[in-house]
Amino acid sequence: MSSGVRLGIFYTIVRPEEKAILAAAEARGVPVVRLDDGEVTFGLEAPPDLPDVVLNRSVSHTRSLYAVHCYAHYGVPTVNAPAVVELAGDKVLCSLRLAERHIPTPRTVVALSPEAAMAAIDRIGYPAVLKPAVGSWGRLMAKVDNPEDALQILEHKSALSSPVHSVFYVQEYVPKPDRDLRAFVVGNEVVAAMYRRSGEWRTNAARGGSTEAAPLTSELTDLALRAAEAVGGGVLAVDLMESPSGLVVHEVNPTPEFKALAGATGADIAGRIVDYALGVARR
Amino acid sequence: MTNCPECEATVENHGMVLGEVFSCPDCGTELEVLGNTPFSVQPAPKEAEDWGE
DSSP: OOSSOOOEOOOOOOOOHHHHHHHHHHTTTTTEEEEETOOOOOOOOOOOOOOSEEEEOOOOHHHHHHHHHHHHHHTOEEOOOHHHHHHHSSSSHHHHHHTTTTOOOOOOEEEHHHHHHHHHHHHHHHHHEEOOOSTTTTTTOOOSSHHHHHHHHHHHHOOOSSSSSSEEEEEEEEOOOOOOEEEEEETEEEEEEEEOOOOSOOGGGGOOEEEEEOOOOOOHHHHHHHHHTTTTSSSEEEEEETTTEEEEEEEEESSSOOHHHHHHHHHOHHHHHHHHHHHHHHH | EEOOOTTOOEEEEEOOOTTEEEOTTTTTOEEEEEEEEEEEEOOOOEEEEEETO
């Protein structure tokens, strides 16, 4: 049944997730406006024929950020909202917010030069984890086991030209089982959760880790909802680790993938996302 | 059907949508559906540093 709402989908490429979202919209009779992030342009005045809500599925943090601000400027709500994309899309800003809200998260130190990064790693202690502040799928993350590793990794990072690599986000290495947890939040509900297992320390499903459904315990649900709310709420994947002292949140992802989660749990995540977007659309 | 721009293998459209990314069955290159009528493909965009979730 059509709601009369036109759903914009801002995307880079069409992966199984976007295909599922397109199918969910079609099943609901919702007209879709496809917005290719490599083709759209934004003027200062609102163009005609804007959709009533834009679901951001761009894989580029930079494109996402400018696009959601532009759509907000035109009066079109976005999923997620600009402030959420800003916060959750940047690990530094996200960690600051989680700490402000007293949400358990790994010890983190940020440095803005290779020299300061060495001091930051020393402050965290070995092993430490070095992550890019922006971007994910486990790319360019490094587990630093000793000062010699640290020097070599920092030297390599210094050779990378992108300004992203001049921000050093250093986190404690959390001793955990060979798995982490992903909880998928839509609005005020955790719709599904899964364990992600891997033989290596990075457990991202995009890196080939295996997945299985995880029970929605009260601890997991409470923490995931608090983390999502801390960054402003919406459609968010909250990644958690089982530390010796309990669950800790290490990432909140504002443009989450869900193919593996839907496969592991059978949850209709695409449908839930579309329904949520329709709910925040302008009337 | 069309040809992979990298290896020229024949690639067929099995219900793919505009913009969908898939691997060439022969060479494994990531391809993106550019059009459905006629079916055309191009190499998919390369992963950039700010790509992620």
